[in-house]
Amino acid sequence: MIAQQRILSLGSLALQPNQSANAAFQISWTILRVVAGVVMIHNGLDKLANIESFAQAYVAYLGLPFPITLSYMAAFTELIGAPLVALGLLTRPAALGLLFTMLVAMYHHVKVAGLSIPYLELSALYAATFLFFVVNGGGWFSVDAVLANLLNRLRTSQTAGKRASLEDVFQRDKAGSAL
DSSP: OHHHHHHHHHHHHHHOOOOOOOHHHHHHHHHHHHHHHHHHHHHHHHHHHTHHHHIIIIIITTTOSOHHHHHHHHHHHHHHHHHHHHHTSSHHHHHHHHHHHHHHHHHHHHHHHSSOHHHHHHHHHHHHHHHHHHHHOSOSSSHHHHHHHHHHHHHHHHHHHHHHHHHHHHHHHHHHHHO
8 A cells, every 4th residue: 555655656746747827837838848749750750761871870970889779769769759748748758768869969960060059959959848848847738737636636535545444443443442
């Protein structure tokens, strides 16, 4: 029972977004999440369109091992993680994967062109956006927030049920000792 409570608490904590009572902020947070997730999907599709070319031009160029495997990992991180971010489902882990792909992209751009802003700007903006979601979660209007609320209710109802059963035991013990 205690282990189940801990799992529910950790699950709720991982899914619960940082809170701001400002509705306009939450709406803009949602718009940013949906737009960033939706526009990121094409990057994964582009990689899969010619995985060998991407692996040679980007991954092998960086000297990373297993360029084809890492290219598929990057593509599927973008194809799976981006829609998850857009929905606000498992936002933090999805955004973390996307953040790592953007950091590798930034490293590639620096290696190719130095600290040239035109090469870095898009991957840097994506990286900053996904870092925001790693830190803050999906916001009020996300599947994560709905799941966190359900987990909180489940935990609260379990705690209330446990409290009620302890009160019953106390009352029975009290009645038994009165005899």
